[in-house]
Amino acid sequence: MLSLNINGRDTEIRSDPATPLLWVLRCELKLTGTKFGCGIGVCGACTLHIDGAAQTCCTKPVAQLHGVKITTIEGLEGAEARALKAAWTRIDVVQCGYCQSAQLMAASALLKHNHKPGPADIDQAMTPVVCRCGTYPRIRDAIYEASGQTRR
Protein backbone atom coordinates (compact mmCIF):
# COMPACT_ATOMS: atom_id res chain seq x y z
CA MET A 1 0.00 0.00 0.00
CA LEU A 2 1.23 3.49 -0.83
CA SER A 3 2.17 5.78 2.05
CA LEU A 4 2.27 9.57 1.77
CA ASN A 5 3.59 12.09 4.27
CA ILE A 6 0.74 14.58 4.68
CA ASN A 7 0.80 17.38 7.23
CA GLY A 8 3.63 15.66 9.11
CA ARG A 9 2.02 12.22 9.32
CA ASP A 10 2.68 9.12 7.26
CA THR A 11 -0.68 8.18 5.82
CA GLU A 12 -1.65 4.94 4.07
CA ILE A 13 -3.49 5.52 0.79
CA ARG A 14 -6.04 3.04 -0.59
CA SER A 15 -6.84 4.89 -3.82
CA ASP A 16 -5.46 3.72 -7.15
CA PRO A 17 -1.86 5.01 -7.45
CA ALA A 18 -2.80 6.80 -10.68
CA THR A 19 -5.30 9.00 -8.80
CA PRO A 20 -4.31 12.68 -8.67
CA LEU A 21 -3.37 13.87 -5.20
CA LEU A 22 -6.24 16.38 -5.17
CA TRP A 23 -8.85 13.60 -5.23
CA VAL A 24 -7.05 11.47 -2.66
CA LEU A 25 -7.01 14.45 -0.32
CA ARG A 26 -10.62 15.44 -0.90
CA CYS A 27 -12.36 12.09 -1.36
CA GLU A 28 -10.31 9.55 0.57
CA LEU A 29 -8.85 11.68 3.37
CA LYS A 30 -11.64 14.29 3.57
CA LEU A 31 -9.13 17.15 3.53
CA THR A 32 -11.40 19.43 1.55
CA GLY A 33 -9.53 22.70 2.07
CA THR A 34 -7.64 22.06 -1.18
CA LYS A 35 -10.04 23.04 -3.96
CA PHE A 36 -10.90 21.82 -7.44
CA GLY A 37 -11.05 24.45 -10.15
CA CYS A 38 -9.93 23.29 -13.58
CA GLY A 39 -8.38 19.87 -13.09
CA ILE A 40 -5.73 20.58 -15.73
CA GLY A 41 -3.15 22.52 -13.75
CA VAL A 42 -3.95 26.03 -14.91
CA CYS A 43 -6.12 27.79 -12.29
CA GLY A 44 -4.11 27.20 -9.12
CA ALA A 45 -7.12 26.40 -6.91
CA CYS A 46 -5.50 23.15 -5.79
CA THR A 47 -2.19 24.74 -4.71
CA LEU A 48 -0.50 23.16 -1.69
CA HIS A 49 3.12 22.62 -0.62
CA ILE A 50 5.29 19.78 -1.82
CA ASP A 51 8.59 19.84 0.04
CA GLY A 52 7.86 23.47 0.92
CA ALA A 53 7.23 24.67 -2.63
CA ALA A 54 3.80 25.85 -3.82
CA GLN A 55 2.52 23.40 -6.43
CA THR A 56 -0.77 22.34 -7.91
CA CYS A 57 -1.91 18.77 -7.27
CA CYS A 58 -4.84 18.08 -9.63
CA THR A 59 -2.63 16.41 -12.23
CA LYS A 60 -0.08 14.70 -9.95
CA PRO A 61 -0.69 10.96 -9.50
CA VAL A 62 -0.05 9.92 -5.91
CA ALA A 63 2.30 7.19 -7.16
CA GLN A 64 4.82 9.95 -7.95
CA LEU A 65 4.69 11.48 -4.47
CA HIS A 66 6.14 8.82 -2.22
CA GLY A 67 8.92 10.26 -0.03
CA VAL A 68 7.97 13.94 -0.35
CA LYS A 69 6.41 16.12 2.35
CA ILE A 70 2.93 17.33 1.45
CA THR A 71 1.34 20.21 3.37
CA THR A 72 -2.27 21.24 2.88
CA ILE A 73 -4.10 24.27 4.22
CA GLU A 74 -5.24 22.11 7.15
CA GLY A 75 -1.61 21.61 8.19
CA LEU A 76 -0.26 25.06 7.38
CA GLU A 77 1.55 26.44 10.41
CA GLY A 78 4.60 28.47 11.39
CA ALA A 79 5.41 32.15 11.79
CA GLU A 80 4.74 33.12 8.18
CA ALA A 81 1.40 31.35 8.16
CA ARG A 82 0.31 33.01 11.40
CA ALA A 83 1.33 36.45 10.12
CA LEU A 84 -0.49 35.89 6.84
CA LYS A 85 -3.68 34.64 8.47
CA ALA A 86 -3.71 37.65 10.79
CA ALA A 87 -3.15 40.06 7.89
CA TRP A 88 -5.78 38.27 5.77
CA THR A 89 -8.29 38.75 8.57
CA ARG A 90 -7.38 42.34 9.40
CA ILE A 91 -7.47 43.46 5.77
CA ASP A 92 -10.57 41.35 5.11
CA VAL A 93 -9.10 39.84 1.95
CA VAL A 94 -11.68 37.15 1.33
CA GLN A 95 -14.76 37.47 -0.88
CA CYS A 96 -16.36 34.12 -1.88
CA GLY A 97 -13.37 32.33 -0.39
CA TYR A 98 -13.04 29.59 -2.98
CA CYS A 99 -9.47 30.40 -4.02
CA GLN A 100 -8.22 31.51 -0.62
CA SER A 101 -6.69 28.25 0.61
CA ALA A 102 -4.54 28.28 -2.49
CA GLN A 103 -3.74 31.98 -2.09
CA LEU A 104 -2.49 31.38 1.46
CA MET A 105 -0.45 28.37 0.39
CA ALA A 106 1.20 30.39 -2.39
CA ALA A 107 1.80 33.39 -0.13
CA SER A 108 3.27 31.31 2.70
CA ALA A 109 5.67 29.53 0.35
CA LEU A 110 6.74 32.96 -0.91
CA LEU A 111 7.39 34.39 2.57
CA LYS A 112 9.21 31.27 3.71
CA HIS A 113 11.84 31.86 1.04
CA ASN A 114 11.67 35.65 0.73
CA HIS A 115 10.95 37.57 3.93
CA LYS A 116 10.62 40.96 2.20
CA PRO A 117 9.12 40.33 -1.24
CA GLY A 118 8.77 43.21 -3.67
CA PRO A 119 6.02 43.72 -6.25
CA ALA A 120 7.65 41.53 -8.88
CA ASP A 121 8.23 38.72 -6.36
CA ILE A 122 4.59 38.86 -5.30
CA ASP A 123 3.35 38.90 -8.90
CA GLN A 124 5.50 35.91 -9.77
CA ALA A 125 4.39 33.90 -6.74
CA MET A 126 0.70 34.79 -6.81
CA THR A 127 -0.17 35.02 -10.52
CA PRO A 128 -0.61 31.23 -10.86
CA VAL A 129 -3.57 31.30 -8.44
CA VAL A 130 -6.66 32.76 -10.12
CA CYS A 131 -9.16 34.71 -8.03
CA ARG A 132 -12.45 35.16 -9.82
CA CYS A 133 -13.53 37.73 -7.22
CA GLY A 134 -10.53 39.95 -7.95
CA THR A 135 -9.06 40.08 -4.44
CA TYR A 136 -5.56 40.64 -5.83
CA PRO A 137 -5.00 44.16 -4.40
CA ARG A 138 -5.95 43.04 -0.90
CA ILE A 139 -3.86 39.89 -1.20
CA ARG A 140 -0.91 42.08 -2.09
CA ASP A 141 -1.60 44.39 0.87
CA ALA A 142 -1.85 41.42 3.22
CA ILE A 143 1.47 40.01 2.03
CA TYR A 144 3.13 43.38 2.63
CA GLU A 145 1.59 43.62 6.08
CA ALA A 146 2.55 40.05 7.00
CA SER A 147 6.13 40.70 5.93
CA GLY A 148 6.34 43.93 7.96
CA GLN A 149 6.51 46.19 4.92
CA THR A 150 4.65 49.37 4.14
CA ARG A 151 2.03 48.89 1.46
CA ARG A 152 3.10 50.10 -1.99
Ligand code: FES
Ligand atom coordinates in the same frame (compact mmCIF):
# COMPACT_ATOMS: atom_id res chain seq x y z
S1 FES B 1 -7.69 22.58 -10.07
FE1 FES B 1 -5.56 22.27 -10.07
S2 FES B 1 -4.77 23.96 -11.20
FE2 FES B 1 -6.95 24.14 -11.41
Ligand code: FES
Ligand atom coordinates in the same frame (compact mmCIF):
# COMPACT_ATOMS: atom_id res chain seq x y z
S1 FES C 1 -12.24 35.05 -3.20
FE1 FES C 1 -13.67 34.29 -4.66
S2 FES C 1 -12.41 33.29 -6.15
FE2 FES C 1 -11.01 34.32 -4.86
